[in-house]
Amino acid sequence: MKASISDLPFLIFGSPLIEQAEIDEVVACMESAWLGTGPRVAQFERDFAAYQHLQPSQVAAVNSATAALHVSMVAEGLEPDAEVITTPMTFCASINAIIHAGLTPVLADVDPSTQNIDPAAIGAAITPRTRAILPVHFAGRPCEMDSIMEIARKHDLKVIEDCAHAIETSYHGRKAGTFGDFGCFSFYATKNVVTGEGGMIVGRDDARIARAKVLALHGMSKDAWHRFGDQGYKHYQVVEAGFKYNMMDLQAAIGIHQLARVEKNWKRREVVWNRYMEAFADLPIGLPAPPAHDTKHAYHLFTIMLDEARSGISRDDFLNAMNARRIGTGVHYLSVPEHPFYQQRFGWKPKHWPNATRLGRQTVSLPLSPKLTDADVERVIDAVSGIVCRTGKITA
Numbered sequence: 001m002k003a004s005i006s007d008l009p010f011l012i013f014g015s016p017l018i019e020q021a022e023i024d025e026v027v028a029c030m031e032s033a034w035l036g037t038g039p040r041v042a043q044f045e046r047d048f049a050a051y052q053h054l055q056p057s058q059v060a061a062v063n064s065a066t067a068a069l070h071v072s073m074v075a076e077g078l079e080p081d082a083e084v085i086t087t088p089m090t091f092c093a094s095i096n097a098i099i100h101a102g103l104t105p106v107l108a109d110v111d112p113s114t115q116n117i118d119p120a121a122i123g124a125a126i127t128p129r130t131r132a133i134l135p136v137h138f139a140g141r142p143c144e145m146d147s148i149m150e151i152a153r154k155h156d157l158k159v160i161e162d163c164a165h166a167i168e169t170s171y172h173g174r175k176a177g178t179f180g181d182f183g184c185f186s187f188y189a190t191k192n193v194v195t196g197e198g199g200m201i202v203g204r205d206d207a208r209i210a211r212a213k214v215l216a217l218h219g220m221s222k223d224a225w226h227r228f229g230d231q232g233y234k235h236y237q238v239v240e241a242g243f244k245y246n247m248m249d250l251q252a253a254i255g256i257h258q259l260a261r262v263e264k265n266w267k268r269r270e271v272v273w274n275r276y277m278e279a280f281a282d283l284p285i286g287l288p289a290p291p292a293h294d295t296k297h298a299y300h301l302f303t304i305m306l307d308e309a310r311s312g313i314s315r316d317d318f319l320n321a322m323n324a325r326r327i328g329t330g331v332h333y334l335s336v337p338e339h340p341f342y343q344q345r346f347g348w349k350p351k352h353w354p355n356a357t358r359l360g361r362q363t364v365s366l367p368l369s370p371k372l373t374d375a376d377v378e379r380v381i382d383a384v385s386g387i388v389c390r391t392g393k394i395t396a
């Protein structure tokens with residue numbers, strides 16, 4: 001007898017794959033009673049640095065990518081209201097971090113095929129007040145870093161890479177996050193490496209990373225966390241007004257083991273990605289552009305496009321139809337100018353960034369977690385094919 005849809009488990013979008021090693025490490029961390037920033041954070045930083053081909057002095061663990069972006073921009077010491085060019089196809093955190101650093105976000109439209117910021121649009125958005133570019137490696141696909149770094153050199157601009165989707169990403173043999181002055185990574189619960197909440201700043205310049213580290217812990221002098229260790233009490237000095245952005249050992253306990261499996265999980269997501277590409281090839285939906293030559297895509301998001309005229313169903317009806325089949329989906333993203341706060345604050349109108357607006361109104365992210373079984377993947381494929389082929393008439 002065929003199971004009815006209501007008997008099927010809900011497939012949670014972005015569900016992380018947590019294994020016994022993480023659980024044991026968290027327990028060991030709790031038993032050690034050192035929960036805050038300590039030896040496990042130091043180990044996670046060393047491991048992350050090694051994975052990104054960097055020195056430990058070039059990374060700083062924090063409690064989110066939002067914190068990483070904020071601290072990076074503060075550490076750059078740009079003058080108030082300086083303009084930072086970024087993409088409208090991103091999470092609000094990229095924009096909010098610019099605002100909280102006292103800077104002004106300026107949007108440059110995306111390439112409609114790659115969904116990444118278009119270098120030509122960056123060039124057109126430069127003004128005498130532009131001081132930085134904040135590219136986002138959307139879905140894990142690297143931005144055109146040769147062109148972006150060329151623009152930055154020509155106009156003497158800082159580059160802060162938003163690598164929230166891009167832990168495994170590389171471009172022409174070089175890891176994402178290592179092109180610009182800073183790269184900011186996320187270990188949020190749906191990301192490719194998770195710590196629940198968490199982030200990492202990487203940077204070329206040791207001194208700038210040291211400053212970011214100080215800023216991330218109240219502005220207290222270097223390695224202030226050592227003050228509670230067994231070496232005797234150590235005084236710290238507050239050297240600037242910082243933030244409370246440090247990562248805890250409890251978070252790093254998860255991250256250490258997640259990072260150890262980052263490539264294994266990436267391989268699994270590549271299999272799922274390729275299966276989706278093959279299964280959807282003949283459907284009237286838009287598919288992600290194949291990874292570019294000499295790059296590594298992190299396969300963080302698999303986004304399809306629902307153009308109602310072609311697909312026979314609106315994006316939002318499609319989301320509801322997937323939900324009715326007990327499959328969780330995501331939207332990455334409604335373009336930034338669609339949100340009322342930015343419209344009111346900056347006068348932004350979606351029509352000024354037509355590519356991002358169209359993509360944001362058509363896009364749906366399908367489950368891509370390494371936790372998906374082959375049967376889960378086939379369930380997603382059957383659901384998508386069934387919904388689209390019925391041109392909007394959903395039957396459960």
Ligand SMILES: Cc1ncc(COP(=O)(O)O)c(C=O)c1O
Nearest residue numbers: 064065066091093164186187188
């Ligand atoms: C592109 C992008 N930037 C920044 C962030 C913020 O990351 P976090 O949740 O770690 O602060 C996210 C998180 O979803 C993101 O997707």
